[in-house]
Amino acid sequence: MTKQTGALVTYGWNRVAYNVVRSLAKNNVKVAVGDVSKLAMSRFSRYSESSFKYPSFYQDPAGFIESLIKQQDKHRKSVYLPVHEETFIASRYRSMLEKSGITVPVSSIEILKKLHKKDRLHDTCQNLGLPTPAIVKIESLNNIKSLLADMDYPLVVKDSQTNSAKGVHYIQSEKNAFQELTEIYNASKFSPFLQQYVEGEGYGVSLLMNHGEPRAVFTHKRLREKTHTGGTSTLRVSTKVPLLEEYAIELLSGLNYHGVAMVEFKYNEKTGQAYIIDVNPRFWGSLSLAIQSGVDFPYLLYKMAVDGDVPAVVSYKEGVKVKWLLGDVLTLFSEIKHTGKFIAPLRSYVSSNSDGFDDLYYDDPLPFIFQSAYYLKKFLTTMSVNPTQDALLDIDTV
Structure with missing residues (x-):
C-alpha cells in the first residue's frame, strides 16, 4: 500500500502540469503547484491544495531549487515531479533535494543529455542499433x-537542443x-545540423521506466500539430504499434533510464519503416490522452x-481521441496564416471530434480561462503561436 505523502509540481502555467496535479489529487495526494507567475492556470484548479511562486529556472536555477526546499520545509511535500525543462535542473541538483527530504524520480543529467540533445540522441541510437535519420553537422x-x-x-535543419518545434x-x-x-545558422543559439527527411506519420511511445525496466507503455498517433512544421500535437488518438514500443x-x-519519457517516431504505415526522431526525457504534451x-x-x-x-x-483503451482545445484553436489560426485559406482549415477543425480535452474539464473550468489569458498575452507580445523566448534551456550549462 502506498504511503501517502504530499507532492510538489512545477511549471504550473502549462496544461501538462495541470494534468499532473489532477492525477495526483484524484488519488488523494495533496499537491503544491509552483510557477513564476501568480496567474498560472494550475493555481486556480480545485485540485491544487496550495501554490507558490519561484524564480525563473532559466535565469536563476539555484534560487529555483532553494524555493523547492523551502516548500518542503513549510508543507512537507516529499515527492517532486518536475514537468518540463526544469527536469534538467532537478536532475543536476538531485542530491541537494534528496538531502532536504525530497525524492525526485528522474535520471542522471548525463543520461538526459544523451536523449535531449539531438546529435547525441542520433549517436545513442546508432550505438544501440536503432533506426534514426542520418545527420550532417554544420561545422562553420x-x-x-x-x-x-x-x-x-526538403531539408530538415535542427538545433542540437529543441522543444515543441522550436x-x-x-x-x-x-x-x-x-x-x-x-x-538559420547565424540565428541559432545551439549548434544546428542537417537531418535526413523521412516519410511517415507522427507517433509517440510514452514510458515509465524503473532503472531500465518498463513499468508502463502507451502509444499514440498524432492527428494534428500546433504549427505546420510540427511540434506539440493538438489532436491525437491512442493506439498500439508493437514495433515502435519495442524500439x-x-x-x-x-541507458538504464529512470522516470517518464516519450519517444517520438516517424512511422511509414505502408512500408513498416520506423525512425526515432526525438525524445522528451520528461512529461510530454499529450499526457492527458494516456x-x-x-x-x-x-x-x-x-x-x-x-x-x-x-x-x-x-x-489501455485504444481509439480514444483527446484534443488540446486552446492549442487546436491556435493551430487553426496558424494553418490559415500559412496556407492563406480559410474554409478548408475551418472545416477540418469543426469536423474533428474528440472524447476529451487536455485543458478543459467541466468540473474545474477556471484553469482553462487562465490558460487562455496567458496565451493571449504571449501572442500579443510575440505575435507567434510558438514563441521561443525563455522556452529553451541549454542543458550543457545546467
Missing part, C-alpha cells in the same frame, strides 16, 4: 555550400537554400517514487 559557415551540393530536398526548420528547395541555411523500450533500457485512456503516468511515477516500484500496466 564556410562548409554550408559544400554541404548543400549533395543534399536532397529550433526546427524546413528548407523546401535548392532555390535560396544557401541564404536560408546561413540565416522505445530498447532505447531507454539501453491518462484518459487508462495509463495514469503521474500517479504511477509518484507511487514508484514512494514505494520503489509499481505493477506493470500492460493494457
Whole structure:
C-alpha cells in the first residue's frame, strides 16, 4: 500500500502540469503547484491544495531549487515531479533535494543529455542499433555550400537542443537554400545540423521506466500539430504499434533510464519503416490522452517514487481521441496564416471530434480561462503561436 505523502509540481502555467496535479489529487495526494507567475492556470484548479511562486529556472536555477526546499520545509511535500525543462535542473541538483527530504524520480543529467540533445540522441541510437535519420553537422559557415551540393530536398535543419518545434526548420528547395541555411545558422543559439527527411506519420511511445525496466507503455498517433512544421500535437488518438514500443523500450533500457519519457517516431504505415526522431526525457504534451485512456503516468511515477516500484500496466483503451482545445484553436489560426485559406482549415477543425480535452474539464473550468489569458498575452507580445523566448534551456550549462 502506498504511503501517502504530499507532492510538489512545477511549471504550473502549462496544461501538462495541470494534468499532473489532477492525477495526483484524484488519488488523494495533496499537491503544491509552483510557477513564476501568480496567474498560472494550475493555481486556480480545485485540485491544487496550495501554490507558490519561484524564480525563473532559466535565469536563476539555484534560487529555483532553494524555493523547492523551502516548500518542503513549510508543507512537507516529499515527492517532486518536475514537468518540463526544469527536469534538467532537478536532475543536476538531485542530491541537494534528496538531502532536504525530497525524492525526485528522474535520471542522471548525463543520461538526459544523451536523449535531449539531438546529435547525441542520433549517436545513442546508432550505438544501440536503432533506426534514426542520418545527420550532417554544420561545422562553420564556410562548409554550408559544400554541404548543400549533395543534399536532397526538403531539408530538415535542427538545433542540437529543441522543444515543441522550436529550433526546427524546413528548407523546401535548392532555390535560396544557401541564404536560408546561413540565416538559420547565424540565428541559432545551439549548434544546428542537417537531418535526413523521412516519410511517415507522427507517433509517440510514452514510458515509465524503473532503472531500465518498463513499468508502463502507451502509444499514440498524432492527428494534428500546433504549427505546420510540427511540434506539440493538438489532436491525437491512442493506439498500439508493437514495433515502435519495442524500439522505445530498447532505447531507454539501453541507458538504464529512470522516470517518464516519450519517444517520438516517424512511422511509414505502408512500408513498416520506423525512425526515432526525438525524445522528451520528461512529461510530454499529450499526457492527458494516456491518462484518459487508462495509463495514469503521474500517479504511477509518484507511487514508484514512494514505494520503489509499481505493477506493470500492460493494457489501455485504444481509439480514444483527446484534443488540446486552446492549442487546436491556435493551430487553426496558424494553418490559415500559412496556407492563406480559410474554409478548408475551418472545416477540418469543426469536423474533428474528440472524447476529451487536455485543458478543459467541466468540473474545474477556471484553469482553462487562465490558460487562455496567458496565451493571449504571449501572442500579443510575440505575435507567434510558438514563441521561443525563455522556452529553451541549454542543458550543457545546467
